[in-house]
Amino acid sequence: MAKSAVKFRDTVAEYERISAQIAARKFAPVYLLMGEEGYFIDALAEQLASTILDEAARAFNQITVYGRDTEAGQVINLCRQMPMMGSYQVVIVKEAQQLRGIEKLSYYTQKPSATTILVICHKEKSVDRRSAFYKGCAANGTVFESVRPRDYEIASWLQQFIKGQGLAIDTKALSMLTDHLGTDIAKIANELRKLTVSLPEGTRRITDADVEAHIGISKDFNNFELCKAVVTKDMNRALMIADHFACNPKDNPLLLTIMALFGQFRDLFVVNYLRWLTRHKGKPFPSDQELMRILRKSNTFILGEIKQQASLWDNRKVFAVLGLLREYDAKSKGLNAGGAPDGELLRELLLKIFLL
Template sequence: MTKQEITCDDILRELRSKQYRPIYYLMGEEAYYIDLISDYIMDNVLTDTEKEFNLSVVYGADVDIATVINAAKRYPMMSEHQVVIVKEAQSIRNIDELSYYLQKPLRSTILVMCHKHGVLDRRKKLAAEIEKVGILFESKKLKEAQLPAFITSYMKRKGVDLEPKATSMLADFVGTDLSRLTGELEKLIITLPKGQTRVTPEQIERNIGISKDYNNFELRSALVERNVLKANQIINYFEKNPKTNPLQMTLSLLFGFYSNLMLAYYAPEKSEQGIASFLGLKSPWQAREYQTAMKRYSGVKTMQIIGEIRYTDAKSKGIGNSSLTDSELLRELIFKILH
């Protein structure tokens, strides 16, 4: 495995076995993994007593690169290591000068740079210097298709199982904000009755506030089956509960589904496994809806639907629309999808 391909799990595995690097440069659009790694280092490398003298946490907006380098050059007091964590490292000016320190980094220092909502230019000398002596990790946003697998894996580590419908409800409702998603998962774990290790759609409804019968997941299923009555019941519910069912969330989910459906027509193998593999889905059962939808919608109709979703999105933002409310726009879109 090359250093560019290193994963969050690889880094945590090293840290748990007490293999430490002089620098961890954690960057990218997904804050969750950056926080996970930096929090692990902050909480576990030093004992509580050692932290008093050997843990420094600074913010990029408050320090310059010289201050960071000076902190990194200090020797630990009554400890094998010192930890220096720089949050919001993207705010530090002249960060390229860090490469001078990395020519000969202090092995007793663990320097953690947290660079969120962006990345370091890998073509620059600094990136090469980091990779030579430490870890350069890019935390990428998960795609929507990867969410069910993330949820299942996260809960399995906690000894909890989820029914597939419960997993899909959560993925559709929360989306790709992993910090918020894990917060909702922890809330679910706390509310599980003693001795119960399986989460049902009813528990999602009770504890997260998503209706098990009237949500985006069920709307998608109704559209797949071309069940006009059920689809209209759901959009009526959405109309009465606009705060928990915003139009943009529904449009995003529908656009993702019909875009994938369009791709599924090009899958060389139309079995569950073949479609799942072609679309990058983690589980073959996720491909079942696409198989069903391919029987209900032609490729031409699917292309028209994608165009209508884009048009509705534009109108919801005020482009070419002077009077229709979000619920009226959704009702119009659902009619066009089904007819």
């Protein structure tokens, strides 16, 4: 099956569109919610389950089945039943990727019942677009594909997610969350829910102290502070943070640290290259707005720091650092690491960077 052309930004936009339609009670007869990122699939399924029918009607007209425990024929029979004392019945199929004979659902999706709303939650992968099942869902219902974000896409999504809850977040607090929690949106959303519930009444801005207090990420010993120490060439501070990481390896995976450092030096490389083009080729240096687009940043303060830090590194050294990061990325995955623990590998990597 060909790789999907859907991007994370497409997923977010389509999620918001479908969510708004559900809130306005504009329902499709079939919803195929599919893809690798389960957070949006679960959110839409939950919204449908709590919106289509009122609480009393759900007891009679809402059925949830699981793919591993049923087969396509049983789902079709459920969908063809008439609702009891209401306009609709709702059939929700969870873990549909495990449904036996899922392709047979095409017999139903090609001509769905007007009194049934079928919600198919197909996680882990997408349905083959060439299949009759997919084509039936696309022609007669709503298809939603949920793709996972890249590391550089998380921060902007998280800012908007927090804004949607009537809050703002400081730059450092945002970096602490994205560096520590990675790209697992469900995990991020869950941690944020715990954090927002714990915030004092009237709080409108999340700070690094809030993240430390309610999520348990140190505001002094984290990837944001480590990256800052490295690019500003503060070796003592960087090694102190590395020693803290070595004492808490489960909370500070080496792979995430390497990803954070790689992103930081990649940005420095791009800025220095653009400056070289300006000096040697006469090309105008991009405006802040254009540079933010190139670097995929959403904050002018961060942009100012990157430009300042880039002046401390020439691109020959930046290129060498990127090479070291690739080498230690492989070592973090067990290749030629010699059995060294993550803490030792990180300290070794930092010393090599500072000795360049």
